[in-house]
Amino acid sequence: MRILHFLLAFLIVFLLPVPGFTAGIETSFSCSQNGGFCISPKCLPGSKQIGTCILPGSKCCRKKK
16 A cells, blocks of 8 residues: 555656746746737737647737747
8 A cells, every 4th residue: 555655646746847847838927928928819910829828728929020
């Protein structure tokens, strides 16, 4: 029984995302910090998608340079 608890704890720790290695923008706060804005369902003309926002189907978009 102890081995099951150990394996469960190991899997939980192993599967947690590491904060320094996340590649995507996933919250509206981080989206605005990167000069973007959240919009649904797709980005406006003249802007590109740089990530996703916290709401399902919403995208983080930024004006093209």
